[in-house]
Amino acid sequence: MIKVHNPYRQKYHHSYNSDVCPFCNQEIIEKQNIKLLEGSYWMVFVNQYPILDGNLMLVxxxxxxxxxxxYENEWKELKEKVEETKAILSKVFETKSFNVGFNVGPDSGSSVRHLHWQVIPRIDRQVMNGFSGFIAGIHTVRISPKELKSKIEKAL
Incomplete structure (x- = not known):
């Protein structure tokens, strides 16, 4: 099992039981959305509390x-956005391996009620951050959300 150390999650709080949806909040949308990847029905967000480097979300x-x-048109565009997101992450992180998934419902582990897919590039070096990382099975998130957004936008 890999343990993840993420210095960007210090401000994170679970909002599943909140009355305010963070993904409907215009300020959060402007901060996290990669406009060049946005579709008619889906936005592509840089995860502000990433699990691993390169963690994007389809919202x-x-x-x-x-x-x-x-709706059917949302399902259709989702497929297109997943492939487009994988392609840009593949370019930025030089990988063809990804975790793509979602959680639905309060007991699933999801922290936000608004439906969203995680798209996470997987790269060998995520497992091994030096010898101590290899022994302990620890991965440190090294790319800030702001830096990731910049890398994605440059690659587009």
Whole structure:
């Protein structure tokens, strides 16, 4: 098992039980959204509290909490956005390996009720940050969300 140390998660708080949806908040949208990847139904966010380096999220533009609430055109565009997001992350991180997934419902581990997919590039060096990282199985998130957004925008 890999343990993740992320200095950017210090301000993180779970908002699943909050009345305010962070992904519907215009200030958060402006901060996290990569406009050049945005579609008609989906936004692509830089995760402000990444699990691993390169962690992006596909977020529905309208507030949806369950996959059963998605319209056919949203499902269709989701496929396109997943592939587009993988392509740009592949270019930036020089990888063809990804974790792509989502959590639905209060017991799933999701911290935000707004439906979103995680797209995370996987690279060998994430497992091994030197000998001590190899022994302890620790990965440190090294790229800040702001730096990741800049790298993605330059690559586009």
């Amino acid at each position: 529905t533009k309208r507030h949806v909490e369950d996959t059963s609430d998605l």
